Amino acid sequence: MNYTERLKDALRESGTCLCVGLDPDLGRIPKSVSGAYDTRPEQVVAFLKTVIDCTKDNCAAYKPNLGFFEALGATGLEVFREVIDYIPEGKIVIADVKRGDISSTAEHYAKAYFETFDVDAITINPMMGFESLQPFLDYPGKGVYTLTLTSNPGARDFLMKPFEGHETMAAYIAQNLAEMQQNHSTHLGMVIGATNTENLSDVLHEHPKGNLLIPGIGAQGGSIADLAKVLSDHKGLPLINSSRSIIYAGEGTEDWQQAIGKQSRTMKQALTSITSSYVS
Numbered sequence: 001m002n003y004t005e006r007l008k009d010a011l012r013e014s015g016t017c018l019c020v021g022l023d024p025d026l027g028r029i030p031k032s033v034s035g036a037y038d039t040r041p042e043q044v045v046a047f048l049k050t051v052i053d054c055t056k057d058n059c060a061a062y063k064p065n066l067g068f069f070e071a072l073g074a075t076g077l078e079v080f081r082e083v084i085d086y087i088p089e090g091k092i093v094i095a096d097v098k099r100g101d102i103s104s105t106a107e108h109y110a111k112a113y114f115e116t117f118d119v120d121a122i123t124i125n126p127m128m129g130f131e132s133l134q135p136f137l138d139y140p141g142k143g144v145y146t147l148t149l150t151s152n153p154g155a156r157d158f159l160m161k162p163f164e165g166h167e168t169m170a171a172y173i174a175q176n177l178a179e180m181q182q183n184h185s186t187h188l189g190m191v192i193g194a195t196n197t198e199n200l201s202d203v204l205h206e207h208p209k210g211n212l213l214i215p216g217i218g219a220q221g222g223s224i225a226d227l228a229k230v231l232s233d234h235k236g237l238p239l240i241n242s243s244r245s246i247i248y249a250g251e252g253t254e255d256w257q258q259a260i261g262k263q264s265r266t267m268k269q270a271l272t273s274i275t276s277s278y279v280s
């Protein structure tokens, strides 16, 4: 099965395009978890397993961000392994690594995430040029989401500036991804921010079948209504990510597990109008 078919199944089975971001911040782990385990890696594993238990009925995908795992030190990758192994079958797992380098190094990033960890998809950074994406592109069944129009204010520094005859550099990236897709078996999707919807039409027009990873709702304040408008004609499948607003929903309370479950249900509900355009 190719990546898009597996993604479609995950959306259909869960009835949502919600992706839960796994960004474990040690300072925000509930006291009942940090008090019960001696080591930081054990605390993170226990917290994230509970997050997964509380959210699995309300999402199609999980997106662990490797920065949070690397911050744990030498055992960070073991924690990452244990957490992704716990994610139920049928969910899409996206390693948010934002890699990109010369080919000999990029080949090893591709090997690490598509072979050693065997995740469904990763995020990549195109800053070193399209040739640096090459090592990721011949993995049938896998997906890459290339940073195209990111959700942060710094997207204005390069990605929203006119470039090579396009209104934005983001649209130029999207056009190149669509062209590269014609000759490669890895699905070439895009990361686009829910906070920058006013600049998204051109980007989506250039890569009309690209699957989308969309951070920026929740803690970053992106509007689901604006997103729904801009996505209305897009043919690629969206995964809409929220991390902090879900996994720390119960911060400071005793019934934090219920709060996480409730917030993921609320997000799933809020995304219904978008999900229903893709899942019948």
Ligand SMILES: O=c1ccn([C@@H]2O[C@H](COP(=O)(O)O)[C@@H](O)[C@H]2O)c(=O)[nH]1
Binding pocket: 021, 023, 065, 096, 149, 150, 151, 152, 191, 192, 193, 215, 216, 217, 218, 219, 220, 241, 242, 243, 244, 245
């Ligand atoms: O443009 C981008 C690309 C990636 N991210 C990542 O998504 C999550 C968002 O977390 P929230 O807590 O929902 O704000 C995080 O891992 C970012 O590194 C992004 O926000 N924007």
